[in-house]
Amino acid sequence: MGPDSSYDAETVAQVGEFGLIDRVTSGRDHSAGTLLGPGDDAAVLAAPDGRVVAATDVLVEQVHFRFDWSTPRQVGRKAVAVNLSDIAAMGAVPTGLLVGLGCSPETPAEVIDELAAGMWEEAQQVGIGLVGGDMVSAQAVTISVTALGDLRGRVPVTRAGARSGDVLAVAGRLGWAAAGLAVLGRGFRSPVAVVGAHRVPEPPYAAGPAAAAAGATSMIDISDGLLADLGHIAAASGVGVDVRTDQLPVPQRLSEVASALGADARHWVLTGGEDQALAATFPPGAELPEGWTAVGAVDEGAGVTVDGREYEGGSGWEHWRR
């Protein structure tokens, strides 16, 4: 398994664990908050708020990504993006990443270099770095990323604070990764816009802290699909959440792709995962920060509805149940 394209012959086994760690961490710019970076038993990061926000996500080859659909660099970016998005969804600002990486001894070392380059690329979009981790032997490439963040004095925005009467809003792209996956699944490589969205999400990192500052009552990272993830807000908050299709943007580009594939673009927007958009609820009358669009409302019911009715057509993705 693993990417079997035209890489140099040098394998992970030849470079060795310590050589590889050196290759993926040395010569990088660490943030001011990185008090002790890679190379010791543990890293030390500044936590000026006196609290630390932490999230872990694991990506496994053939389950979460395929090297015939994505380059190692794209996989690295995505592995970091899904974690940074979790930090943003609490209203926090990321401070550093730890990476647990498993791969077979026969993996070309260049693949790991490229994975790491992608991770650094995404991390540096928010001004942070890889501060620690572990490298081990494994059959499939397995990437476990832990992101840490700082609340900057704000209350963390959980899934549990939505109240009846609140406005439901989203930030970031919805349905694009699902469209890309559908295209790749049919054997196509374009349009690049949707295929690229599947390969590397573009989470609206700044929208999370902005929503927290604007008084968001609840927030979640949309990784399993809008309706599925709103279900977590509804359950945790003990409310109903209604999505209004007349408010929900369905991009022209997705409609074109859907029509070419005989698919339903709105279904992608409602149920597609992996775009790492954010959904949040705001008190009635609150001014939504830049990048946020109102798409529905919170009511006294239970669960998630679309235009007041149950949505028929499946609503998400749960590991092991497919």
Add this chain to the structure above:
Amino acid sequence: MGPDSSYDAETVAQVGEFGLIDRVTSGRDHSAGTLLGPGDDAAVLAAPDGRVVAATDVLVEQVHFRFDWSTPRQVGRKAVAVNLSDIAAMGAVPTGLLVGLGCSPETPAEVIDELAAGMWEEAQQVGIGLVGGDMVSAQAVTISVTALGDLRGRVPVTRAGARSGDVLAVAGRLGWAAAGLAVLGRGFRSPVAVVGAHRVPEPPYAAGPAAAAAGATSMIDISDGLLADLGHIAAASGVGVDVRTDQLPVPQRLSEVASALGADARHWVLTGGEDQALAATFPPGAELPEGWTAVGAVDEGAGVTVDGREYEGGSGWEHWRR
């Protein structure tokens, strides 16, 4: 693969991701420092020091453990122990754990329950809990643990501060896990003392912060073997480290096992990994805290020596190079 003993028929796929997360996290006692536990996009932990210490270790089935040699509960304890030991090696006190767990859909759910029970058992030895994580499909059972810790106002003890003239000391057990591995490798299941040491290390958690408080100039967690890990202190500090065999305790029990197997007990003590003991250097004349034993000295040379000479017989373990 996976443990195929007499478990209930219910699989991970049948319980589902969210059901399983609920089973391994609900009804547990969280520490006072756990401001937001599992169930949201990220966890929030207190970081009273204003800095956070973080380490990640990954354990893979058939690489780091075998379910025919260890129970899932023992594997869970070990996965947590190796991480907590990294936090101790900085002189910090652990505050919480995040766990990224991969397993196949066919894994009996009870195996995951037991793994989690072992993790909680070890975590609660130091008064902390599992505050977050992720569960995904994977071929082999893969456990990625991230431990966070607090420095309580102390300077982190790195590998880089050893100075010529310092005293070298160790805390915890050395060679026991290697003896256990040798026993298991020959097909035996006893003596229980050494086999148990391979299955679940007993890191001297309190010895790390105690060494920091006593002014330790450098410290490391011994996971690859005493000589191999002292090599990191020698390299990072730019010094030589000499182990004196007349000071180094070789437990009677290990000598007995070695003699039964035709092996060398001192070799296990010098090179055996996975006991998660701690090694540290202290300024000359410093009073060693409880649990610490002087076993050598720091000099102006380079690298690691035993009684002033290079040790012949291999010195450690590096992934991918075996």
